[in-house]
Amino acid sequence: MNSKFIIQSSFREIAKSHPIWEHSFLHKCRYQELTLEEVKLLAVQMYKFCKEFNRILASILSCCEDENAQMVILENLYDEMGQGKAEKCHPELFRKFTRALGIDDRTLASFSKTPETNNLINTYMGIAPEYGYLAALGAICYASEGIVNTLYTQLYKGIVGSGSFTKESLMFFEVHIDLDTDHAKKLAELIEPKITCHQQEIKVRQAILKAMDARVIFFDGIERQIFNGNFAVNPLLFKS
Template identity: 25%
Template sequence: MEQTVLADPESYLEFVDEISSWFSVPAAEVDRKLSGERARLIASVELINDRAAAGDRTAFYYQQLLLARIYGMVTTIPHGRNAEGSVVLHEVTRLLEDATLAAENRFIEPGTVEAAPKEGKAFLSWIKGLARSHRVFKHPYYTEFINQHAQADDLRTYVIQESLVDGRFDDLLAMMQIGTDGPSKLEIASNFWDEMGNGKAEEVHTHLFNKIYEVFDITADEMESAMTASDLLAGNLALLLCRYRSLYPEAVGFLGMTEWLVPDRFTNVIRAWERLGLPDVGITYHRLHVTIDSVHAAGWFHNIVLPSATSDHMRHGIARGTLWRLNSSARHLDERLEQARAKNSSDTDRKV
């Protein structure tokens, strides 16, 4: 494929739609049909990756959209045969994943990961210190905008943006626990069982999260179109790390930091919800997680991080995952805050 083929947003979308159209085709058939197209497809994905790495926001969006669609295909029970297992599709996926992680590594200050202490408790304190000193800790998007200024439509947008992590946290845990043992497996299992409502269908956390959709009348059809590149990246990173055993230490850091940040963030969401007098059924999920995630964050650090931090390989991976979460979340919240302020300024101008 010539580079000029991917010259504008429409051509990016056409390419993403082309690959997406294979998802319902059996893997062997996909590979047979595309045997002569591999060079074109790979060149196109590499071009999108290169442009995204160079700061092209449009390329970044379509890079993450394609990866999110692929992940949607491989994490959904199909109604028939699908393209899961396709060699060509796997190569496309790996190119997107490698580019995504390479981009995140560029945001890590050189030498930071290597500075991780070797002793377990010192390492754990160091990890927490990274978070407390990071600009994402108590980010003004939550502490100021959500808490004090957000309106119902702002919370509606927030819920959609959070759905790719909060809406499937149980699946992330299920994937992550494969191959673990001892206290780590038990901690993940305990966390998963809480996500399952401790065996009560009406208290399963994904069910409770979906209640928020009902409050705001959010439909499945509008979910993808409402996502920004940073929204897609948040979900893609979480699934990527939990999917591969070689990235287990990074998943430990990424999900552990996700849980540690949740109680403070969700407290601000609850305050906004109550300030606006929205239906109580829609905030049950967040109220539960303020308490539960405080417990699970402590358990995660002591039963997963500490037993795992036994080698430079594991410690450096946990540190990378932690920084990937902190850095990507900071950029994400910066973007959200900028958009929220721009929207509120526009609304004020219209009223005047």
């Protein structure tokens, strides 16, 4: 069997077999058990991560001297920025969703990241300095772009089960479900030929696992807010 195929399969298996898929919050999404208030809590924290994703890509770019890798990162970043169209940049697409939830932009900006959301952002930002740009791209490929189709499909199901939304308001999710599979493919094609020793493979595996674990903690944070009754302490968020 081709060694590159084995490496690719092993990386994918880390994400595929990760405990995140058994998380109780995702279970609620799959069975459409989320309330609208719970979706609002999720949306605010997802937005905080979404807004930082461009900086995460840029931080990896700043550590990368390989020109071919730079081009792939820049292409991904260009798509995240709506290919130069402000109304199509991904944070703006997400704000269309939060507006549909009744959360105006000023209110959205006023909410703080939870410790768990901060941990997710800091984890991604810290991978390149700790493990190198190749491992950081591995985390983006296999623990982000490569799982978005499955992850966002489940979140999407939970969201639409909580209320009525227009197609336009859910464009962020539809774009990512379709687009990120292509991003993952290009990243995988870039990463795998560059893994020339076992130590590099170990670093990529560690980066993928670290990113996946941080996503579990993120969903733990959403559930913590739900269990702590954050609906009551955020009256602006849950006004009718």
